[in-house]
Amino acid sequence: MAQTEQKKRGPSDSGILVVTQTKPPTANCWSCGAMRAAHFCQQCGKVQPPAPVDYFSFFGLPYKLNLEPDKLEREFYALSRHLHPDINAVSSDREQQWSLEQSSQLNDAYRTLKDPITRTEYLLRLQGVQLEEQSKAATEEARRTGKVKKQVVPPDLLEQVFELNMQLEEARMNKKMGEPDRNLERELQDTKKQLQAKYDGMMAELHAAWNEWDTLVERTGQGDTVLEDDRLAVRDKMVDVLNRRSYLRNLLRDIDEVLESQ
Amino acid sequence: MSNERIVGIDLGTTNSLVAYMEGDRPVVIPGEDGLNLVPSVVALDGNGQIVVGSAARKFLIETADHTVYSVKRLMGRGVEDVRDELKLFPFRLAEDLAAGEVLRIKLGDKTFTPPEISAFILRQLKRNAERYFAAPVTQAVITVPAYFNDAQRQATKDAGRIAGLEVLRLVNEPTAAALAYGLDKKETATVAVYDLGGGTFDISILKLHEGIFEVIATNGDTHLGGDDIDNLLITIALSDIEGDLGVDIRRNTEIVQGIRKAVIEAKIALSSNEKTVLNVELPGGKRYQREITRAQFEQLIQPVIDRTIGPVRQAMKDAGLKATQIDEAVLVGGSTRIPRVRQLVEELFERKPHSDLNPDEVVALGAAVQANILAGGSEATKEMLLLDVTPLSLGIEALGGVVAKIIHRNSTIPASATEHFTTGVEGQTNVAIHVLQGERELAKDCRSLARFDLRGIPPMPAGLPRIEVKFLIDANGILHVSARELRSGKEAEIEVQPSYGLTDEQVENMILESFDKAEEDFRQRQVIEARNEAETMLTALEKGRKNVAWEQLSSQERTNVGKLETALRAVMQEEDYQSIRSAIDALNQGTMRLAELMMDSAVGAALKGQNMDTADVGEGPESPHPIASAEIER
Known part of the structure; x- marks a missing residue:
């Protein structure tokens, strides 16, 4: 796989700033012999054997975190029109199999990249990061050891979370008894507002980090030498924001659940 | 490419239809009786011959124990799932069913699995089409409820194979309906399809864009439909009659079938009349009559139709849309003829729903459109492409019985996920993986799909093998699994133990x-x-x-x-x-x-x-x- 190759070239810390993208091998079209485009032949339209590429490379995108959703969607539709199994339903078995693999890769890539959070998580994973809470590695570890995945409470939230959990518990009890407490609900609404503001702040932080990252990618693309420390700094910033964000998102969801069902 | 026509089939709970694309219009192919609808009823006649459709219907009352209907409710389900069903439906299961075995239903002194019963219906539709074309038909698109799980889809595909049909694609019913509606609409729109049929309910939210039909979210209940409304009325009639006669008639299938017939007639009448009389002939020349007003009927069925609200809300939430962002709501399925259902849909989407196309036929028409697309398309369909989603999340059972989700619901299909596994014991050569479908946290609350046994792992110290397992959901919504041991590069051998379903070999024997x-x-x-x-x-x-x-x-x-x-x-x-x-x-x-x-x-x-x-x-x-x-x- 592409990622593993990049890792080999990197320093002890497995991630490097990737600008040399993995491109599908430029073989000729198996069917008409024309120089083929990535996934299907521009000449005869036939679907080509799938190549193992990462999701950014699948769409021919640089490893940047800001992208235009409309453009990605148009590209997704355009590729679907060539790769989807319905288009290749009466082709040979081999082509049908390629079509199935290509279009699942397309869908997986689109699903991952269209959402900015999963896009960031995916890029970080390409960078060799094992995201503390979201990472598959943690899930696997938990799966293997049978432990519940650990949730790290961001220090600045510690006190508020303790208080909030008590309130949520009380609200759930009230609900069960059918005795809603208007004051408590108001308090929860207030907490929600505060947390939402914090959440928005985090998203702003994340946006800033994306911009920093993209600048690094652009500079590397222009032949600048990017310091390893700069790259690691941005990367770790994103990891930190993502972890806090996911914690906060869960809290907001819990509050919503309690408030909605009142 | 062959010139053979690919037909579109709606294999419904109550009625089934076959359609195809005639020029640029999909049309339903009538049966020998001239009717478009083939009742999904299968009977064994006095000569031991299988009878399907209208001809089988008369046996419902005459020899109820030689007749099966609503078999779709049993597709891909196990004995323990259908306990409740059996209280309301006169399905007679074989007595010697072992736990985990595919259900077998008694028809006279023979027994058949649900895919075999469905295959009889499919074979009838195939014959109708062959008669119409005066040419053989061997390929079809078959529709399934969007909320059907893997086992139910597989069972439908098996039914096709048993009937001698190559199933080119399983299409979700609401999506098929959208195809039929969207045939001449090329603009961009967000559409909600509300499909309440005889036995299943689906809601799908689609984005239409230059001929691409992209499903954004889907939800539903595979055990909610007109049958449930009938059962409410039947329960009332039964208790009335028992009160009168002072005898238990619940086990008398002839009487119950007679009541069912009368109840359905009353239900239909109440869609256009303000009141009707439930009229049942009883043995011994007696007659049971009861007047029902529409208001009473609506009050009675409210709890049933309210069960559609939860799935609708969830689908909207998953799609990230509010009612006002939906441009059109479309009604599909016979039960949407009920005025109270229409009113509910209007309330939910804050607009009058469409029902220009016959709600009984629209799914089959859409299946014909999809069949045409698969065959290479025509002038009418060349820009059309359907991008559907998987309705349920796919997960793996982790230690402690927790489910780790690997493909989330509403992911566009085909979709895949790759997971890595290793061994826990020195020299271990097998790894078992339990795959489930559903949204709940614990394995016991999800639907077990299959247990995969990875074999032939080269013996190594514990934790050293790296087994890569690829899960792929195809465009039919059916799961495929392949595995490889990365250190040795060896393809692992996979043995699949489907939790509910026929093995390939069994299907082969049933063809x-x-x-x-x-x-x-x-x-x-x-x-x-x-x-x-x-x-x-x-x-x-x-x-x-x-x-x-x-x-x-x-x-x-x-x-x-x-x-x-x-x-x-x-x-x-x-x-x-x-x-x-x-x-x-x-x-x-x-x-x-x-x-x-x-x-x-x-x-x-x-x-x-x-x-x-x-x-x-x-x-x-x-x-x-x-x-x-x-x-x-x-």
């Missing part, structure tokens, strides 16, 4: 050609039996010729018997048991007087002190006719 062969066997048995009977008859005739009674016949009578005998001997050599039987009947008729005369002489002889044995009256004491043999037990 209706083999059932057609069974019909052939049946036919041959009939021929052999008819020949045996003819032999017996001819032997008796030989004896009759030696009897004095023969001389008492006129020469014309004797010539006639001779002719009938020659006819029987000739037809006996052929393979048509029905003509052998008619020749036997004709000879039987022709020798009636001979038989009477022989009987007379035998009686006379008996009066003279002889017994029946020596009088030689025929083949057996039960024989009403000295020449005819006794009825052969079949």
